[in-house]
Amino acid sequence: MMKLYLIDWLSLSLKLLHVIAGIAWIGASFYFNWLENKLNRVKNRDEIAGHLWAVHGGGFYYLEKYKKYPQALPEPLHWFKWEAYVTWISGILLLSVIYYFNASTYLLASDSSISSSYGILSSLLGMLIFWLIYDLLCKSQLVNKSSIFIGILFVVISLSAYLYSHLFNPRAVYMQIGAMIGTVMVANVFFVIIPVQKKLVAACENSTEVSKELGLMGYTRSRHNNYFTLPVLFMMISGHYPTIYSGDYGWLVLIAIVGILVMIRHYFNLRGVGKEKNSLIVLILLTIFALIYALAPIQNKSEYQEKVTISEVKAIVDTHCVGCHSKNPTDEVFVVAPAGFMLNTEEQIIASKTQIYQQAVLTNIMPLGNKTNMTEAERDKLRVWVEAE
Numbered sequence: 001m002m003k004l005y006l007i008d009w010l011s012l013s014l015k016l017l018h019v020i021a022g023i024a025w026i027g028a029s030f031y032f033n034w035l036e037n038k039l040n041r042v043k044n045r046d047e048i049a050g051h052l053w054a055v056h057g058g059g060f061y062y063l064e065k066y067k068k069y070p071q072a073l074p075e076p077l078h079w080f081k082w083e084a085y086v087t088w089i090s091g092i093l094l095l096s097v098i099y100y101f102n103a104s105t106y107l108l109a110s111d112s113s114i115s116s117s118y119g120i121l122s123s124l125l126g127m128l129i130f131w132l133i134y135d136l137l138c139k140s141q142l143v144n145k146s147s148i149f150i151g152i153l154f155v156v157i158s159l160s161a162y163l164y165s166h167l168f169n170p171r172a173v174y175m176q177i178g179a180m181i182g183t184v185m186v187a188n189v190f191f192v193i194i195p196v197q198k199k200l201v202a203a204c205e206n207s208t209e210v211s212k213e214l215g216l217m218g219y220t221r222s223r224h225n226n227y228f229t230l231p232v233l234f235m236m237i238s239g240h241y242p243t244i245y246s247g248d249y250g251w252l253v254l255i256a257i258v259g260i261l262v263m264i265r266h267y268f269n270l271r272g273v274g275k276e277k278n279s280l281i282v283l284i285l286l287t288i289f290a291l292i293y294a295l296a297p298i299q300n301k302s303e304y305q306e307k308v309t310i311s312e313v314k315a316i317v318d319t320h321c322v323g324c325h326s327k328n329p330t331d332e333v334f335v336v337a338p339a340g341f342m343l344n345t346e347e348q349i350i351a352s353k354t355q356i357y358q359q360a361v362l363t364n365i366m367p368l369g370n371k372t373n374m375t376e377a378e379r380d381k382l383r384v385w386v387e388a389e
């Protein structure tokens, strides 16, 4: 009891740290990407590639970008790396506290054939293997052929989503793919971008030449991270939207949304350098509408013709929900009502009918992992009740 209570605090602290570090990291990354796009390129100055004025927070700022490096190494020189590392470390810890610690409930699919330890292992291996494949691609000639490069990555991500959908529950599949791409982003910072910058600094100190490839290597990885950002952010918040992930083809929806978000990022990057491509907006909108249409709930005709009474509903909820969603839960894992959501009284049930409909009728997310073996007939009764209300 005490242990679970303290874990709740741990989870909350980690999530807050993760979100704060993530905002600092992605914020800086967006800002520098924006700088690159908006820089006034100058031709007539030897050392300077471009400059830019900005006004923010009640003051004017002026900034210059060097073509190579300044004559002497400036002090202090600011680096941007801890934001990325802290995001990843807190993310992995959070993944452990929420998904690994209770793998049979949170990670694995309810009909999964593997044990918790294999589930955790396959989750960690997925992150490692995805990085190895991506890194190999980046080091090959394919990195210069962007459509093939993107194509291969897309296939790898799709295949992973498909395979994990056989092992993990739908929500965990999204988290897993998000963690895999997020890991690649941080590994890019740690293994490539920061080492490239260290070489730049060394070249500046010794006034030696830097090869064009070196700078390009850092730039490419940083650009990839820019495209990965929106899909990762989406997957981190998707857990609150079962409509998206809980259908039979949740993994396919994931791929469609990754596609949409990469296109949106691409549109804004083109726009940033004055090359707006309106056909891309049309494609994005069409894909979004197609997705909304495809995911719309099917209006099943119910077997129950007669009215379902509130006391029948209460009996179902008592059997299948109140073990967890109660002022005093009896479940061995959840000692306080998850999400503060309680269904003890008829009033609470009536007030929560939309949520009940979302989680237990339109989707089968609740009861969690169908721990209480709720039947389709019972879900159907809830449907009739909510739709008649």
Ligand code: HEC
Binding pocket: 239, 317, 320, 321, 322, 323, 324, 325, 331, 334, 338, 339, 341, 355, 356, 359, 360, 366, 367, 368, 371, 372, 374
């Ligand atoms: C085994 C425990 C368990 C049972 C049984 C259970 N739930 Fe849940 N429920 C949870 C957990 C855990 C969460 C929080 C999920 C998360 O972290 O996003 C949750 C979240 C919810 C939420 C989302 C609340 C919010 O605002 O985010 C709703 C709605 C819900 N459950 C409804 C139900 C209904 C209806 C039933 C019965 C048909 C039910 N649950 C049975 C564990 C359970």
